[in-house]
Amino acid sequence: MFLIPFLILVMALTDIAGCHFAGLDFTGFARPFLICLVSAPIAIFYSFLRPSKIIVEAILYVQAWILFSLLGSIQTYLACTAGGPTIDKTLITLDRLAGFDWPACFSFVRSHSILYNFLALFYGTLLVQIVINILIFSFYGDQKRNRRMLLSAIAAIFISSFIVIVFPSLGPFYAFGYYSKGVPGSEYVYTFLALRDSVAPHTFSLDHMEGLYSFPSYHIVLAIIFTYYNRGLRSFYPFAAVNCIMAISTIPVGGHYLMDVLSGALVACVAIPLANKFA
Template sequence: MGGFRIADHVLASALVQLAALGACGAALRTRGWERLGSGAEVASQLLLAGLLAPLLSVVAAGTNLPYRDQDLLDLDMALFSFDWAHVIAAARSWPLLLEVLSHVYASLLLQLAILVAVLLIIGCVARAQAFCLAWVLTLAATVAVFPLMPALGGYLHFGVAQADTHVLVTAAWHHVEILAPARAGTLSALTGDTLGGIVTFPSFHAAAAALLAWGFWGVPVLRWPALAINLAMVAATPVIGGHYLVDVLAGLVIAGLALCVATRLARVAPPSSARRDPEALAPTS
């Protein structure tokens, strides 16, 4: 209806294959292969969500509502007395810190893979399933809210080039290469090149940090290192990702609500593995 189409046969094939992987996982679970089947299901759902969310965000950008950067900056100042431009200017004098935070910011997908693998290996199947549901709900919510508050992000809004910073991650600058044509109506063919994140408000990176910290809390040996890394990721979101502070707050709120829904649903209708894993969904505090 919006005039968009999937124009990449590799992408279309990946979507079909991931759906098939999820179906195989469900079949394995019905035959008693609980851990292997759940692993296939969780992997397929996370990967499908990771493909569909950026594609849907491109479609959502076609609403082309005015950029709201100044409104977000005003909210930062009114709610937190947070001056994004002043903070970034001060951060430039800490090049090593920005480089370290860049690596932390870029660790999201690696953390995700490690978390899911570890939870399944140690038998915390119920926690892995609840985490997966919360992750998908959070992605859906960010895509739904995004077209109402589209924004360029601080670096592009203030015209700060990446070469003038010590930020190693390019996301805060290159997302406009997808965002601008999607808003202008000149991008209609969805391909692998349109999979980059274009959402500023709410920040999915901040939301993901909260979800990952919750997921790793179920792994005692990793909970404190993971908490430290993900607190650092939240701190890195404005200076590395170019997000405003209200973006971060909105992402954390969405993640909290998604976790509430996911854990409540898991308790209402627990799978057989959840009955063998009574600690998997224990409160984190």
């Protein structure tokens, strides 16, 4: 019952210590704090004055996901400051051994604007999926699914961060020279390079956080987690379809190697059993 608050506290303390030693500073706490502050009295009202477990659970898990998302994002930035040699050449070699040509895939998708926009639409559904999942599980009164889904995401971010520290990757946008301010999705490379630079401090806004992890793909992690926890419900097939498309989009839109996708799936396969065991 207290595992989620405990892990969030651990993340907060780790982030505070990490930012101090890495010379990172973050702004933009006002908006998420305001959302939590405004929603708290609503949760109290529906807890005591007009009891509704559905509304209370939904609010509490929305707040928990907000806290996790903020702290997890900071953790990803900290992990990228570790430096060390990148493994991009190895990932490119493994992709080629698997018969996958990232530049060809990227060029094909980007040359077909309708296809690119279609994939980009699904790539950006993470936030919407989180909210819909919380509402579905709350409506069914299935607190266990809500708890396990969040625990899986927390476990996965710890595992992914460890991998990024030990095996950093800048991704195919950087490796193949496709990154620039004019290439959507590649802007994160500049942030990643700045974080690897020993010159500090760096200041970032929580209102404009970027996904920095290439290997493993956290998009794939969440795609599998969201689909898995909808099994047995009517929502399973819609989520499976959406996340299959999102998984495909991670390669040309999110700038991921094929190995990033496979490693993200492996992380999810480790995080889910861990959450199910301790939830």
